[in-house]
Amino acid sequence: MEFDVEKSVVLVSFLTSFFAVFLAAGIVIGVPSIANEFGMNNVVQNWIITIALLVVAVFTLPAGQISGKFGVKKSLVAGVIVFLIGSIGACLSFSSTSFLFFRVIQGIGGAFSNVASMAMVVQAIKPQNRGKALGFTVTGVYLAGSLSPVICGFLVYNFGWRAMFYFTIPFFVLCIALMILRIPGDWKTYENDKIDSIGYLIYGIGILLFIYGFTSLMTTMGKLCVLIGFILLIVFAYYETRVNTPAFNMRLFKNMKFTSSNVAALCSYLAVASLTTILNYHFQYVRGWNAQMAGLILIVTPIIMAIMAPNSGRLSDRIHPQKLAAIGMAIATLALFILIFLDANTPIWLIVVAMVLQGIGMGLFTSPNTNAIMSSVPPNETPNASAAQSAMRTIGQTMSLGLLTLVFAWIMGSLKLSSQHASMVVQASQIVCIICTIICIIAIFASLVGIRSKDEFNIEKPA
Template sequence: MNVDKSMQKYVIFACALGSFLTAFLSNATVIASPTIALEFGMSNIQQNWIATIFFLIIAAASIPAGKLVGKKGLKKSLIIGVFIFLLASIGCALSFNTATILGFRALQGIGGALLNVCGTALVVSALPPQERGKGIGITVTGVYIGLSLAPIIGGILNYNLGWRSIFYIVIPFLILLLYLIPKKIKSEWKVGENDPIDIPGSVIYSIAIICAVYGFTIINTTLGLILTVIGLIGLIGFTAFELRQKYPIFELRLFKNHKFLSSNIASLISYLATFVITFVINYHLQYIMGMNSQSAGFILIITPVMMAVLAPFAGKLSDKINPQKLAAIGMGLVAIAIFILVFITDTTPLYVIGFAMFLQGVGYGLFSSPNTNSIMSSVPRKQTPSASSAVATMRVIGQTLSSGMLTVLFAIIMGSVPIIPKYYGLLMYSSKIACIISVILCVIAVLTCLVGIHSKDKYNTEEDLTV
């Protein structure tokens, strides 16, 4: 479908704004989590679930959403996602105990899944292949601007107006999207609208991924181990089931393309390695160094600002240079940055932490847009909703497992306790182990990118998949 330049700009703006809002609330709640935990009497493990449950639900919903949004229409589904996100934001702001805040964060995850999946798919559908990297770069910039502003704005709002104001502030922007999308984006994009929805596959996947990821967050317990095993068996069963379906909920044959496969694995590992670092630094600044949320926000902004600055440039560059080369270089820089954080103590100068965050931002800015472009450009256009759902799923599974990794380390090293001065030594030890694991994962991600470079599969393919 040919789309005029004006509508293309509105598509990119709407998708970038949706990505911004999702990213903003994911990170702003991290910096506000100590305040929320204090008000509701949460333990250290419950506190981590403010972010974890959001990503867990996105992970469970993204694959089914990929097929559903293509069938019902990308624009229509984006509007529905914005509406759900709006209702959940209001609910979070009005929460009165642990159960209500976690419940509305779960609902917010459903809206976030629709926003994530529709956003990338809409950009790819509306733009020609030679401009996809640029469009994806701008959309990814929306993510990084959200991540950039979240610590500072979230910190200021939390410190001066309370944590509920973080949810209230996104409401006008969500209302703007509800007005803008139907008014300015006249076209609709549908894929496989006559295909049936694979309900059994959707159910199997959702249950399996929830069991696997939730089980991992409590894998130090018998229940956690059982759930993890059940989840992994379920995912294997899901794979076998989907390969026999004429209209699968997710086209697993996409992974026959080695560029698609390697870039998705690199994405999963990269988020698993890096998302926990936000928690580590935030806890170090607020608990170990005694900063308030407002002051910590000014420090936490460093990494995402560098991501936001470099993402458009890297996305545009990936239209001309093999994107997996750029991704490998970026993850190498991230590995060096996190390696520096392995050695921080209560006497480490703030400028050392700041430099590591700067280097991490540069590295991830070079990685993310090219890697996303590699994923989206390695599939036929009609498979872009499925590819987009893969992008969203790898991101949120990685983020969920990353925060879950810290939860497991807390449970093993600290136990379920409030984070108070008597446990600060154990907090720093938990953070050190998390950083060591992250460095190893970053190296694996670099190797995964390098493997994908040598694949003979083509980019910007319009070839059909064959069984």
């Protein structure tokens, strides 16, 4: 019975991760079609992706405490239901405003799904098999990234962008049914904790202002938002050390292994998250390919990741996970360096080489780094660790796309993205790749710092 529950937990985690990422990756392919239908300029167009990630970033830390208090399975079911509502609403959108609103709903559901899914795997699976289970879950992420460009490219090209959302609806219903019928009981670690609503409010406003300001940093309002957001995040960190039941246990960051792994995660996602969008823009706006053709070549990186992730997860149960993570980031850095020179004359074979290297690097990094984070805290802190890991990923992804938006707005102003402005697309893409290469190098050093750390299971909540 215990083995059946473990298999069901891993399967549900795999499926929820798969279809959430399937839509997220599909949105990248569908962005030009969505923007064209609703008449969006390049700034609003980039918000199609960024807004959902921003909402996930806002709700991720609260999701950690809430799922620990009310149960990770209940939180996962609720998260998938909310995400499903957002998907149905996106299908029925009639304007850019309504579409972006339902992307916000998807973001709320995604935050709870991300945190609860990972926490459930860690709590349900024995420690000696944890890396393997996490690797399988991460494989779902990368397998979705592999299949999504092909399937969504086909759907968008032949049936329109709404077909992407309709396609996923039955599978989310299946995930909900599996959780209710195949996974008995629940896991609660903060059942007696009070909800830290003040902490949620400070963090939510702080991260919202910081990331929003980052995407419009060239304006006075953007600079002001970044400053206020940064101050509020400092206030949040201080406040959380003074309350008995914090929204997030900041003392976890006294553990160097936990801290360095999270810094590496933040930098890695900040460095690579915008690459799919950059390559998609390159293929569609610079090369003049359609969505289906772009989708076919964009599967290269996630296919390699899907192959690497389960193997690196198993390896991380036997080899120091941060050694594997550091090697992975070094390979990903090489991929980014190649893409610095991306232009209309770059050979396709060289672009594919860079995509393969990125897949190997991130596939070797993600599962071991996740294992390092989740294994560096005591069992009762797994929802917090999952929330931190999810927050680093989402904040990194959001800031990466924010960086993309910022650079494209700087180069193109409010011009609409099109093949007529291909030279500007190339220039903006090269600048983003230069910045991301530097960030990737920082991620390597963060992983190396964690190798020397012996900190583990020494964290307590504030008295």
